[in-house]
Amino acid sequence: MTADLVVVGAGVVGAACAYFASLAGLRVVVVERGALAGGTSSAGEGNLLVSDKEEGPELDLALYSQRIWREDLGPHAGLWEFESKGGLVVAASDEGLASLRELSVHQRRCGVEVRDVARDELRDHEPHLSPGLAGGAFYPQDAQVQPMLVVAHLLRLAREAGARVRTRTEVTGFLRDGDRVTGVRTTGGDIPAGAVLNAAGTWAGGVADLARVHVPVLPRRGFILVTEPLPARTIRHKVYAAEYVGDVASSDAALQTSPVVEGTGAGTILIGSSRERVGFDRTVSAKAVGTLAAKAIALFPMLREVRAMRTYLGFRPYCPDHLPVIGPDPRAPGLWHACGHEGAGIGLSAGTGRLIAQALAGDEPDLDLTPFAPDRFPVAEEALR
Incomplete structure (x- = not known):
């Protein structure tokens, strides 16, 4: 078996890259050590957000990805339950509202659609919100998908375009010709690749x-x-507290929680969001879960009477500068990366896949990949590992 491209990982980013590379005419093989969407892609809410991005390369990629989701992938939107529900960001204090307004000014300059929401207008958007909030901002571009369906259908579409997918196949090393990467060694045999x-x-x-x-x-x-x-549309949008943006941008290893609440088509309510760096510890934290519940009730008091059915956890792929790693690695020619998207991988996957396919095909990518360069990290970063 040989390929033009071996994709290591069958999560949402790998699936998007495989799909767009297959459409570009590349012979693609996807290898995954476990099951499809068996990692982080199965443990998220499926958010496609621009509201939580500050001005810079990540927001540029988020806006580009929105275009890919809605235009290039638009004909398939029903397959993965794409819902353009919009996001409502709320501030509990006048100080928080002032910061939110300042953020929205910069976002509008970059092309984000934002509507200021006054204190007395919040419950027009969400009737069950707490009445004590200072105001908010509405982001109509925010959307949601079912991430496991995205992975399954993108890989099915990639296979229809000629790709091959091998699960339960772990990469154990790389084939090399000097410094150049020429394929992978796997538990199922070697796969030479361009x-x-x-x-x-x-x-x-x-x-x-x-x-x-x-x-x-x-x-x-x-x-x-x-x-x-x-009941349907009890909570109509993705709703989160303004401090969520700061938590996303933080590098603090300690537990951080900020309320994120949204409904699903099935009527269940998803409640996040917590962040902490504890390695791959899968122990359920009563402190984290209890804090999430309390903060969600502070936003929506009616949730006090609603039972929680279950909780689940996942691990965001975090980079120290909060930017993903996208593009060719000059330290090992032939090796490319599309990883490190942290909690935004679902939303950014479409744009990442399209950009990687363009670059692999020798075309000029629609966005400059320089800010996402794999070798951008100083040598001193190795001390963090």
């Missing part, structure tokens, strides 16, 4: 180590609570 793409999510740092290059992707644990089903 290029190898590291899309292993939270485990991408370990894959990079096999190629003797350093990519500082670390796990950042988060929990989600799932309630019993409620």
Whole structure:
């Protein structure tokens, strides 16, 4: 078996890259050590957000990805339950509202659609919100998908375009010709390839180590609570507190929680969001889960009477500068990366896949990949691992 491109990892980013590379005419093989969407992609809420991005390369990629989701992938939107529900960001204090207004000014300059929401207008958007909030901002571009369906259908579409997918196949090393990467060694045999793409999510740092290059992707644990089903549109949008943006941008290893609440088509309510760097510890944290519940009730008091059915956790692929790693690795020609998207991987996957396919095909990518360069991290970063 030979390929133009081996994609390591069958999560949402790997699936998007495989799909767009297949459409570009490349012979693609996807290898996944476990099951499809078996890592971080199965543990998120499926958010496609621009509201939580500050001005800079990540927001540029988020806006570009929105275009890909809605235009290039628009004909398939029903397959993965794409819902353009919009996001409502709320501030509890006048100080928080002032910061939110300042953020929105910069976002509008970059092309984000934002509508200021006054204190007395909040409950027109969400009737069950607490009456004590200072105001908010509405982001109509925010959307949601079912991430496991995205992975399954993108890989099915990629297979229809000629791609092959091998699960339960772990990459154990790389084939080399001098410094150049020429394929992968796997538990199912060697696969020679013109290029190898590291899309292993939270485990991408370990894959990079096999190629003797350093990519500082670390796990950042988060929990989600799932309630019993409620009547349709009890909560109409993705709703979160303004401090969520700061938590996303923080590098603090300690537990951080900020309320994020949204409904699903099935009527259940998803409640996040927590962040902490504890390695790959899968122990359920009563403190994190209890804090999430309390903060969600502070936003929506009616949730006090709603039962939680279950909780689940996942690991965001975190990079120290909060930007993903996208593009070719000059330290190991033939090796490419698409990883480190932290909690934004679902939303950014479409744009990442399209950009990687363009670059692999020798075309000029629609966005400059320089800010996402794999070798941008100083040598001193190795001390963090």
